[in-house]
Amino acid sequence: MILNPEKECMPREELRKLQSQLLVKQVKRVYENVECYRNRMDAAGIKPEDIHGIEDLSKLPFSYKRDLRDYYPYGLFAVPMKDIVRVHASSGTTGKRIVVGYTRNDLDMWAECVARMMTAVGLGAEDIVQVSYGYGLFTGGLGAHQGAEKLGATVIPMSSGNTALQIQTMVDFGATAICCTPSYALYLGEEAERLGVTNQLKLKAGIFGAEPWTEEMRAQIEAKLGIKAYDIYGLSEILGPGVACECECQAGMHVWEDHFIPEIIDPDTGEVLPEGSTGELVFTTITKEGFPVIRYRTRDICSLNYEPCACGRTHVRMRKPTGRSDDMLIIRGVNVFPSQIEEVLLNVSHNDITPNYQIIVDRVNNTDTFDVNVEMSEQLFADDVKSIEAIEKTITEKLRSTLGIGAKVHLVNPKSIQRSEGKAKRVIDKRKL
């Protein structure tokens, strides 16, 4: 089933025309309303009149995550605050989060993007969709929620956590679809097995994203929950979930090109790469009102496939992101920058810790583990165990409130973290992806 065949199956030439028209309008809007873009275009010697269509896209300057920090919280919004009806936020590279805003039309567009996918994977009004992404500033919960509502399905707004209750709800309420991170899906599958209720589940499909996952994980989730597992991609700066979605063919995620123009660039030179190349994904939003972006550097590494898809949709498909061109980690679905951890540690007294630390991420029983080893000072080392435990507790709490996720903090002996002769190896990510 196709929710909006007129848009989803638009011949590519027409799609390109539509993108061109919308791009010209959007560039004019951001130039007039957003200082950051106006300054950057002026610096590059480009006026909105120089942009006649999609063929001129690469003339426009890029935008970056750091712009959201520099214009925190609302400086990149293109409409007055009275027209913003919702904000969401995500981790920035420092203590400040990045904030995005949506108008009423933006929320409608977002809901349709998610509903398109739910329709494609066979869901409809008769389905009962359990949303187990976190609700709140994270886009996952509300993003999936409003997509399922748009579809007319029955939504169970569970949010994340409380696994036993999640499973009981799935069973008792007869959920037919589940939306959560793939690692949580696997954990739910295992717990259902352990509780012996797998055969009571009525699930048929799962919509999973917000973190990288492998085909191997997909097979395991499908086997454990007895469902078809579909991939959904997105990022707060563009929309949240639903920027790109798998269809029933499960052969790449369709980027909804009537709203977003994707490009693949060389992350080092910024050059647009030839069709089919692997590089950094860049997005321009052409219909968003509240928080439009022009050539936003996602830092996700992937490729685009313009071959026609067997489902009949004409929109380009992106391959699963294989990594990032920055140091962002995704731990249990939460974005974590090592610089955020460093900032917390810098604010702990030098009498207690040294600047040497290491972040260790692993995946044990399909759940991410997150440990932060911090070298204590000679002074603290000489102190009693209680003082050491108190400092450990303070750092743990500070990290939790900054990152929104718990880390196991270990104060380790002075000089026990290996020194490096070049760049310090701060992050050890043992997960195989």
Ligand code: DLL
């Ligand atoms: O993770 C939005 C989302 C919620 C997508 C629920 C899908 C489902 P952020 O927290 O801003 O937004 O994180 C965005 O997560 O740049 C990717 O690196 C990564 N990511 C998101 N979806 C996928 C996916 C949400 N399907 C960052 N596969 C992005 C791999 C993904 N990585």
